[in-house]
Amino acid sequence: MVDDLRKYLNHLIEKVNGLHCILITDREGVPVVRSVTEKAPQLALRPNFISTFGMATDQASKLGLGRNKTIISMYSSYQVIQMNKLPLVITFIGSDNCNTGHILALESQIEPYLQDLGTIVAEAHKDM
């Protein structure tokens, strides 16, 4: 199942110009499935970078605008788009001029695969 999903993520990366990687992790940043090209910044793939989203989305949800769904971070040469699919987090890293709207549209294409993964991750956390 994971291999199929990885292949599918590789296929999605090729479809969006400037997209360097797609990571599906748990909220601590532990990778569940990852599809990475050689252009992806290695520092941004580390769990300590990805896990900050967990805190950020919790704080953003307290702004009175409802539950936070997505955080887009624009840097000088990269953009990071993280989606709240708790217990899972999806992270997209692309170049600064990459098509943000196209990446956001990938959400609906990945979502069907997340149901089973989310259940597995939730079960694993329960056992810990």
Place this chain on the structure above:
Amino acid sequence: MEKELDKVVEEIMLTPKVTGCIFADHQGLCLAAKGTAHVDSAGILVAISEQACKLQPNLKPPTIYLESDDKMCLIQRHGTITGGIFKHKE
């Protein structure tokens, strides 16, 4: 701030057979959408326009015409703004 754009959108929507229209910036983020045009299609619209521009990079961006049995979609890029108009054929 987007009053002018909203006015243009209203004008387009008054055109016969037009069912929806959408505008996006160069990052594929939606600026305005009305009717059958969905906000989520902004990114894909810009991606289609970018790919079409690669066919003849030295010329101005082409108008793209997508056709189905009963509907059509026109995509035109102007500077950093990309617009899409959805129409009924008949």
